[in-house]
Amino acid sequence: xxxxxxxxxxxxxxxxxxxxxxxxxxxxxxxxxxxxxxxxxxxxxxxxxxxxxxxxxxxxxxxxxxxxxxxxxxxxxxxxxxxxxxxxxxxxxxxxxxxxxxxxxxxxxxxxxxxxxxxxxxxxxxxxxxxxxxxxxxxxxxxxxxxxxxxxxxxxxxxxxxxxxxxxxxxxxxxxxxxxxxxxxxxxxxxxxxxxxxxxxxxxxxxxxxxxxxxxxxxxxxxxxxxxxxxxxxxxxxxxxxxxxxxxxxxxxxxxxxxxxxxxxxxxxxxxxxxxxxxxxxxxxxxxxxxxxxxxxxxxxxxxxxxxxxxxxx
Numbered sequence: 001x002x003x004x005x006x007x008x009x010x011x012x013x014x015x016x017x018x019x020x021x022x023x024x025x026x027x028x029x030x031x032x033x034x035x036x037x038x039x040x041x042x043x044x045x046x047x048x049x050x051x052x053x054x055x056x057x058x059x060x061x062x063x064x065x066x067x068x069x070x071x072x073x074x075x076x077x078x079x080x081x082x083x084x085x086x087x088x089x090x091x092x093x094x095x096x097x098x099x100x101x102x103x104x105x106x107x108x109x110x111x112x113x114x115x116x117x118x119x120x121x122x123x124x125x126x127x128x129x130x131x132x133x134x135x136x137x138x139x140x141x142x143x144x145x146x147x148x149x150x151x152x153x154x155x156x157x158x159x160x161x162x163x164x165x166x167x168x169x170x171x172x173x174x175x176x177x178x179x180x181x182x183x184x185x186x187x188x189x190x191x192x193x194x195x196x197x198x199x200x201x202x203x204x205x206x207x208x209x210x211x212x213x214x215x216x217x218x219x220x221x222x223x224x225x226x227x228x229x230x231x232x233x234x235x236x237x238x239x240x241x242x243x244x245x246x247x248x249x250x251x252x253x254x255x256x257x258x259x260x261x262x263x264x265x266x267x268x269x270x271x272x273x274x275x276x277x278x279x280x281x282x283x284x285x286x287x288x289x290x291x292x293x294x295x296x297x298x299x300x301x302x303x304x305x306x307x308x309x310x311x312x313x314x
């Protein structure tokens with residue numbers, strides 16, 4: 001199976017890297033020629049653009065920064081879609097938009113998979129990230145061998161759009177956790193509690209979380225570079241708010257989070273790293289929320305292994 005991969009940024013570069021590293025036949029494309037050159041050096045073939053890649057590949061994967069970017073790429077691919085072709089969308093996007101684009105692909109004879117990932121760039125780099133896949137079962141069975149080279153846990157979620165809906169929900173929860181951790185760490189610092197001790201106390205408690213075990217380390221080390229920028233956070237929590245609005249659910253925490261992230265962007269830049277939200281509290285209190293012994297970057301220490309389908313409870 002020949003696999004096209006479009007979008008070689010923070011996440012896409014790592015996901016495509018897992019395919020190349022495991023010996024799959026990969027054609028890579030990005031607007032940044034340097035990113036393509038690196039993938040070619042690793043063993044991929046340079047793609048000439050979306051249309052050529054859909055024409056020559058069995059599967060084309062997109063991992064792009066916005067719904068508009070995905071739409072533009074799909075429009076270029078559509079003339080080359082025919083029976084047997086599959087488009088896998090691994091971007092975090094709007095469920096309504098992914099359904100619209102999937103319908104266009106289906107009308108041309110192809111199949112689409114709504115396929116966002118979750119778990120952080122460090123896990124994408126080792127093929128240990130989690131993957132949601134929305135599509136019919138037959139299409140899922142065709143793409144599962146490809147997905148198991150990029151992710152450890154793969155969940156078939158049913159119809160297209162469900163995966164994107166679940167993904168923006170998980171990113172909403174992660175953002176809420178990040179903001180509360182910023183407050184918790186700052187209050188402990190102000191109360192005179194050692195922050196390395198605080199980290200361990202949270203990690204062994206009911207307050208523990210994936211976000212704490214990853215992003216708290218980068219906050220405390222001073223790195224504050226989780227490879228996820230504030231504009232991407234705003235996109236995701238905005239999509240979650242849209243889901244709530246469309247469903248008539250009156251949220252209270254979500255609008256506050258959006259206002260807080262907007263303030264963070266105004267202070268530090270639209271594309272500032274999301275972990276820099278701690279600096280709002282450092283500035284307000286004059287405190288330094290730092291501790292010795294924490295890493296400057298996250299490294300996934302789980303050995304790489306072939307992924308598998310997660311079977312949901314019935």
